[in-house]
Amino acid sequence: MLGDALTVINMIRNRAGATPYTSIDIDKIRNERGMELAFENQYYWDLKRWRIADVVLNNARFKGLMPYYVFNENKYIFLSEPELFQRNYNFDKKFYYEPIPGVNLVKTLIYTLIILITKNIKL
Numbered sequence: 001m002l003g004d005a006l007t008v009i010n011m012i013r014n015r016a017g018a019t020p021y022t023s024i025d026i027d028k029i030r031n032e033r034g035m036e037l038a039f040e041n042q043y044y045w046d047l048k049r050w051r052i053a054d055v056v057l058n059n060a061r062f063k064g065l066m067p068y069y070v071f072n073e074n075k076y077i078f079l080s081e082p083e084l085f086q087r088n089y090n091f092d093k094k095f096y097y098e099p100i101p102g103v104n105l106v107k108t109l110i111y112t113l114i115i116l117i118t119k120n121i122k123l
Helices: 002-016 026-036 043-049 102-118
Strands: 063-070 075-082
Touching: 002 026, 026 043
Parallel strands: none
Antiparallel strands: 063 075
C-alpha cells in the first residue's frame, strides 16, 4: 500500500520537477496533499478527517500570501505576512462532530413509528 503511494507521489513530484522520495510515510503523504491542493480549501477538512486538527490548530496563528506590485521592476512579488488581527486559533475535540439536523431526527422517529404500527408492536 505504501509502495503504491510512493509510486504515485513520485509521479506527481516528477511532473513538478521535484526530487523523488526514496521512502514514504504518512507525514510525507499529508505534506504532498497540502502542497498539491494548497489553494483549494481542503486543508481544514483534511485535518478533521485525519483527526489531527486539535493538535495542528492548537493555539495556531496563520499567515497570508500578500501580492505587491513593484513599480520600478514592473513585476509582482508575494510576501508571507501575519494575519491582520493576530488571532490565535484553537480546535476543540468537540468540533470533530457535526449535529444531526432536526429534520432527520423527526423523519427517523416517524419511520420507526410506522414500522412499529405496521408490525403491531406495542410500545
